[in-house]
Structure formats: C-alpha cells, structure tokens
Amino acid sequence: MQAFTELSKLLTGVQQLDPSLGTYYQQKLEEKFGPTYLHDVLQAFEAARKTKKPLDTLKAAMAADTSQRLRLAAKQIVKIWYYSQFNDPDTGRLANAGQFARGLAWALLKAPPHSNSKLEHGYWTKKP
Amino acid sequence: MDEQFDVVIIGSGVAGALCAADLAQAKRHRILILEAADQLIDKPGSRVQRAEFHRVMNLHGNRGDMHAPFSKLPNRNLFAAPENASRSLEEQQGGAEKYYDQAGPEPFKAPYNRLVGGSTWSWRGNVPRFIPSDFKLRTLYGIGEDWPITYDDLEPWYVRAEEELGVSGDHAEWDGLLGAKRSKPFPMPEIAFSYADRLIRDKIHGRKIHSVTVQVVHTPQARNSQVYDGRPACEGNHNCIPLCPIQAKYDATVHLQRALADKTRVSLRTGCVVTKLTADASGKITHVHYKNWKIGPKDKERTIAAGLVVLAANAIETPKLLLLSKLCPRSEAVGRYLMDHVQEEVGARFPEPLFPFRGPQSIASIENFRDGPFRKERSGFRMTMGNDAWGRKPGGAPIDVLDKLMDGGMWGRALAVSFADSVTRMFRFSFSTEQLPRAANQVSLSDKLDDLGIPRPKIAFSVDDYTLRGLEKGRETAIAVLKQIPKIEIEDDTVGASHAVAWNTAAHPMGTTRMGTDPKTSVVAANGRVHDHPNLFIVGASVFTTGATANPTLTLAALALRSSEAVRKQIGA
Numbered sequence: 001m002q003a004f005t006e007l008s009k010l011l012t013g014v015q016q017l018d019p020s021l022g023t024y025y026q027q028k029l030e031e032k033f034g035p036t037y038l039h040d041v042l043q044a045f046e047a048a049r050k051t052k053k054p055l056d057t058l059k060a061a062m063a064a065d066t067s068q069r070l071r072l073a074a075k076q077i078v079k080i081w082y083y084s085q086f087n088d089p090d091t092g093r094l095a096n097a098g099q100f101a102r103g104l105a106w107a108l109l110k111a112p113p114h115s116n117s118k119l120e121h122g123y124w125t126k127k128p
Numbered sequence: 129m130d131e132q133f134d135v136v137i138i139g140s141g142v143a144g145a146l147c148a149a150d151l152a153q154a155k156r157h158r159i160l161i162l163e164a165a166d167q168l169i170d171k172p173g174s175r176v177q178r179a180e181f182h183r184v185m186n187l188h189g190n191r192g193d194m195h196a197p198f199s200k201l202p203n204r205n206l207f208a209a210p211e212n213a214s215r216s217l218e219e220q221q222g223g224a225e226k227y228y229d230q231a232g233p234e235p236f237k238a239p240y241n242r243l244v245g246g247s248t249w250s251w252r253g254n255v256p257r258f259i260p261s262d263f264k265l266r267t268l269y270g271i272g273e274d275w276p277i278t279y280d281d282l283e284p285w286y287v288r289a290e291e292e293l294g295v296s297g298d299h300a301e302w303d304g305l306l307g308a309k310r311s312k313p314f315p316m317p318e319i320a321f322s323y324a325d326r327l328i329r330d331k332i333h334g335r336k337i338h339s340v341t342v343q344v345v346h347t348p349q350a351r352n353s354q355v356y357d358g359r360p361a362c363e364g365n366h367n368c369i370p371l372c373p374i375q376a377k378y379d380a381t382v383h384l385q386r387a388l389a390d391k392t393r394v395s396l397r398t399g400c401v402v403t404k405l406t407a408d409a410s411g412k413i414t415h416v417h418y419k420n421w422k423i424g425p426k427d428k429e430r431t432i433a434a435g436l437v438v439l440a441a442n443a444i445e446t447p448k449l450l451l452l453s454k455l456c457p458r459s460e461a462v463g464r465y466l467m468d469h470v471q472e473e474v475g476a477r478f479p480e481p482l483f484p485f486r487g488p489q490s491i492a493s494i495e496n497f498r499d500g501p502f503r504k505e506r507s508g509f510r511m512t513m514g515n516d517a518w519g520r521k522p523g524g525a526p527i528d529v530l531d532k533l534m535d536g537g538m539w540g541r542a543l544a545v546s547f548a549d550s551v552t553r554m555f556r557f558s559f560s561t562e563q564l565p566r567a568a569n570q571v572s573l574s575d576k577l578d579d580l581g582i583p584r585p586k587i588a589f590s591v592d593d594y595t596l597r598g599l600e601k602g603r604e605t606a607i608a609v610l611k612q613i614p615k616i617e618i619e620d621d622t623v624g625a626s627h628a629v630a631w632n633t634a635a636h637p638m639g640t641t642r643m644g645t646d647p648k649t650s651v652v653a654a655n656g657r658v659h660d661h662p663n664l665f666i667v668g669a670s671v672f673t674t675g676a677t678a679n680p681t682l683t684l685a686a687l688a689l690r691s692s693e694a695v696r697k698q699i700g701a
Contacts, residue, residue, distance in 0.1 A: 010539075010540060011539050011540065011543075012540075012543070012544065013539070013540040013541035013542065013543050013544030013545070014544060055539060055540045058539075059537065059539060063537075071534075074534070074539070075531065075534050078530065078534060078539075078543070079527060079530060079531075082527070082530055082547075083526075083527050083530075085527060094527065096186075096187065096188060098186060098187045098188075100186055101186070104544075105526060105547075105551075108544055108547060108548040109483070109484075109485060109526075109548060109551055109552055110483055110486075110552070111366070111483065111484070111485035111486050112364070112365070112366070112485075112486070114365065114366050114367045114485070115182060115185070115186075115365045115366075115367035115371065115373045116365070117363040117364050117365040117366070118363070119363055119364055120363065121353070121354075121361040121362055121363060121364070122320055122364075123364055123486065123487070124320075124322040124323065124364045124486040124487025124488075124515075125320045125321065125322065125323060125326075125487075126323060127323045127483065128323075128483050128486065
C-alpha cells in the first residue's frame, strides 16, 4: 500500500499525501477495475524508483507500453488524487470516490472545494 | 364523500410555493398542495434534508451533475425523471431513464428537478427582470407576440418578488437599464465582483463593441449578500448548481415552510402525481384526481373536490395535465409555443491568474446586447461572465485539462504547475438567446407511458434561424469583447460558417399555456386565469407569451404573486 502512495507522489507532483487516503484510493481503484489493475504500473514504479530519475524512467516505460495500460492506470491515479474522481470502467463516465473535498486540485487552484467553503462572505473579492 | 379543499395547488416549485404562502396569509381557506416528489421538508432553521443531499452529492454524485444530490430519492427509482434531457438524442436512445418522448427534429434538452421545492434546489439563482420591449415584440419589431400586460403592469410585482425571494443587486446599475425603471432598490446590496471579475471588467468596461458600449454589471441574484429572512449570507461555496449547502441561495422550501406553518389549514401531500382534472358543464373544475406512488405503481386513483385549482407544475407537466384532462376546449395553444433559452459559451485564458472557483458561480453580466432594432431579424442575447473557469463547456472542465496535460506526456511537478497555471487563467463568456414562440414547438401526449401508466410528454422542438442568427452574433460579440484584452488566448475564435454551432440548454422551459386575450390562441388571461375554466389558474413559466433573454424565475415569481392576488379576490381572501 505504501508503494501506491509513493507512486502517487511521483505522478501527481504533490509530496504531502495522506497514506491512509492512499490506501483507500488503491482499494477503490482495485475494487472498480479489478485486483490486478494496478499491478503493472506498481511494478514499473518499483523499477523506476531504483533509478536516478524515477519519473523519467516511468514516463519512458509508459511510452514503450503499447497496450497503454500503464498510462491509463497512471491517469486514473492522478484524477483520483486531484478530484477524487475516476472514469467508470463500464461507462467511461466520471465516477465519485467520495473524498472530493480532499482533492489536491484545491490547494493548487487556491480555491476552497465546492460546497466546503468555511470562509466569510466576500472572500472572493481578494486575490488569494 | 370526496375530501374537499378550497384551493388545491398542483406543484410545489417556486410558483406554487409563492401562491401557497400568499393564500395562507388570510388564514381562512383550506389549502392542499399536491407534489409528485417526496422528501423530508426541513423545518425553519433545520438542514437535515439539505445535509442529506450534500452527503449524497459528496459520496455518490458526479460533481458536474445538477441532479447528483437528489439521486437517492425514492421517486427516482419508481419513475423516470427528465434528467437525461440534456444528452444528445443518440445517447438517450434505449435509456431506461428516458422520460421525454423526443419527436424531434431536435432534442429538447431542458431538464427539471422533480423535488419538493422544484428546480430552485439546483438553479443558479440569477434573477434579472425582463425589459419593457420583451413584452411588446410584435408592436416594436413585427415579430413574436405582445403580452397582454406591460413591464409597468408587472413592475410592482417584480418589487414584491425580489422581496420574497431575497435579491441582491445594485440599484444604480439597473434602474433604467434598457428602459426598465425600478421603483425600489434591491432588498440587499449586490454580491461583490470576484477578483477575476474585476480584472476582466477593467479591460472591457466602457469599450464600444459593434457600436454598443459594454457595461459589466452585477447580476441580480436570489442569493444573500447579508443575513436575510433567517438565512445566512453567501459563503462562496461555489456550488450554486446543484445545491447551496447553507441556503444562502433561495429555494422554494422557504415559502412552503411559511405556508405550512398554518398546520390547521394548509397541507402538503407528497408522492402524489395528478392524473386528471374534471370539470362540470360550465367549465368549473370540480375534482382533482391523483395517484400516490408511495403506495405503489398500482395505486388506485384518488379524488379530491376542489373549490379552485392553481396549476403550477412547470411548462412540461402543466400542459400535459390539461391535455390529459381534455380541458381548454377553445384553445389551440395548449402545449404549443414551447420555448427555452439556448446558449453557447466562449472560453479563454487570461494572461495572468484569475483564480476562478472562488465565490458564486457567476456574478457579473453584460446586458447591453439584449435589445435593439436588430430584433426584427435575429434574437438578442444576454451575456454572463463565469467565475467557474469554462463552466459547462464540453471538454472544458479542469479534469479535462488534467487529461490533456497527461495525454501530452506531462506528469509530476510539471503537471501540477501546468495544471494550476492553465486552470487559474480560465474564464468564459456565455450568451443566452431568445426563441420566438412557434406553434410547432410543442408538448403533447406520448403513447409511451411512465411507471404509473400515465402518458409521458412528447416533445417536438427545433431551434430556428432567428435564434441561430442570435447565437452567431452572440459568439461574434463575445469574441470581439475578449479581443479587447491584451494577450488573451481564446480557445476557439472561429465565427460564422466555420463555427459549428453547438447550443446548450439553459433549462428554462416556457410558453406552453401562454397568456393572451384571445382564448383560441392563448390559454390564460392576463391574471393567469384559464379562459375556459373560471376557477383554474396557471402559474409558472408556462404562461409566458415570449421568452426574452432573461432567466425566467423572477418574472414567473412576479406573475405568480399577481395571479395569487387575483385568486384571493376570487375566493374572498
């Protein structure tokens, strides 16, 4: 489970990730996509992290993977961390992983998560 | 013996709720509100149901979906709600959730919420008034129709509607704008521009585009800029559509609660779908028939005797009920003249971060292109500025930006930086046009039935050249305005024939029981009373004679209050 969170840091570009949320997201993706869905991308990550430039190595592995499985799994990992959303494997439509307010996007965009403001009226008039 | 009520109100959306609260004030009459949806009604000061909607939205919904918070309500399982309307016809084919029977040639995309409180749960809350010329299209421009009332007739009711809903706005900006005088200030000061609005406004306000001076103004909103009516000021949750978590945005449960405070005389019966109204030989409505789906799909039809009926079931269900009941024998207009506001968006990136998603979803607008002699040839349009990056533009959501960056090989820190840079600079102009009333655009009865055995609405619809020309001009204008901003990056600045129009719905069904003086070509009189039935009133946007370019809610609220006064006079309240 720790490997998933470490992989997530590499892919998302955000280092402060909650490991328990990582465990939850890994389980969510495996529940939806199948227990072996993340196997290849985690394996590629394990190989990449031993190199001097893990992200470059992982990107090269994704580029070389003609099945696209590595890249597609990596995209779901990024989306689930940024927005707590992923593409439903059956319909392709965005599905909810239930932790929207903890998405990484909000700190990057300097905006409160939708429906979770907790700020005072008028905060939006100022530059964040 | 049938139950007897003095007034039966069918539908608990904003029009029905306003009437219920208004009529309940007299404390003299037994009033029953029948509503197809079923959910808990929060007591004043309580947010149990709201919190549950919020929980469902968080856990189960796609955050872009206006129906997400309400997706676990039992009526959703029992019979289809018109939620897939905004998808293309191809997507809708074969879907179990399909409700509209789309007769074409184009899909009617406007959904509505089947909820206690109606679509005000998930509306954005923008409440501009119609302008004087919107009521006189035939006289001024030789097209469309004239209403049997003028802006001046409705103005006092606009004032009252703004007080009832709680509207924030800038009186100095709006008094006299496009000829629309205001006799009173707004109940609350305007919702302040966001940081993004101000940056954009600085570049475009006062510029001349197509000989028209652009004025960026504060959109009047049914959203509290201060504590009002026991509800808090907006905290900028940026969740207006689909759900305000704190009820800073008005929804019709405000007036339902007010009506229901008189427990001895006013009652709300939920889960009740009205199937028919029956009239006697004089045309007087005598009975209302309904089925209670909470009992089950096989529930027998129940009957209530009614002294007077107010039909407030929106522009799809109201005409459907009249048709099912075979009412309005003289009128050729029942179900006809269906209108929506069709709109498009232009997305752009500002040269520096604007920081969208802070505050309400839209605060600023440009009203200057709604009216003019051009309306003889093409529709006007109303422009809004989004505080929500690219809004609902297909492929324009921030998660789509993320997808594109990853597809381009970007990951890690570079992805995070690029994502932030790209999205924080995004904003959009939307432009919403007017459809003229066309008889061919209509709601009729399908031979396909819903789960209660009631005919579904069959909808024939198309967008004609008058509106398409308005869309084209709206786009051209939005791009011309954007080009006033140095170093602006417009996502797609093609215009004219090279641009493939992809209009979307504003979800404003209107016009299907329109107001007029001729019982053959209209359904209701100026006071909302149905020509052929002396004790039947209709409220809601179905009575609109024209659709104009403004969001309909404030106008339908003003009309509902005006009609409610007529009801009070008729029943001696």
